[in-house]
Amino acid sequence: MLGEILEKETCAGCRWCCSFRRMSLGETPRFAPDAVARIRGRFPDVAFVEGADGASKTRWLRYDLRGSYRTDDPAEEAPCPFLVSGKGCALGDADKPFECKLWPYRVMRKDGELVLAVAEECPGLRAQGYALDFARGPLRTKVEAALDAGPVVVQDWRAGYRVVCGLGVRS
């Protein structure tokens, strides 16, 4: 989804995504139950835990990284179980969570409305002014189509993001 603005080489040199500290386990991507049912056939050893989006009550699952840390160092990062060293994500387009396809942009709830936002920390996008023309044009169109098609993970607003554009009031 972001291939036209983020080169693979940029992300390979950054590697900030796809691994998580203990304090960031709430940032791991959420999978729809039907995607998990497909994924379990290929990755039977990956454990998932259930959760729900507070506002919509939509049911999601997250992979469980709690047993993946080898030290007590809070800075230790545990990789996503679908991250293949040197190759990237092992999941195909049908199974990769929408959150992952959209990152470092996010759909967030701010002051009762949905907004498209961008993570300020992403160096690849920061270097191009967060690609706002792309985000407010073709990306917004894709996000609105996804919102129309079914449940999309919505994050609560927090520091570290900046608003790209509004997406209106949706339940």
Ligand code: SF4
């Ligand atoms: S933070 Fe940005 S540049 Fe770095 S790996 Fe993630 S998407 Fe790529």
Ligand code: SF4
């Ligand atoms: S599912 Fe793929 S894109 Fe998402 S965090 Fe894991 S490796 Fe990264």
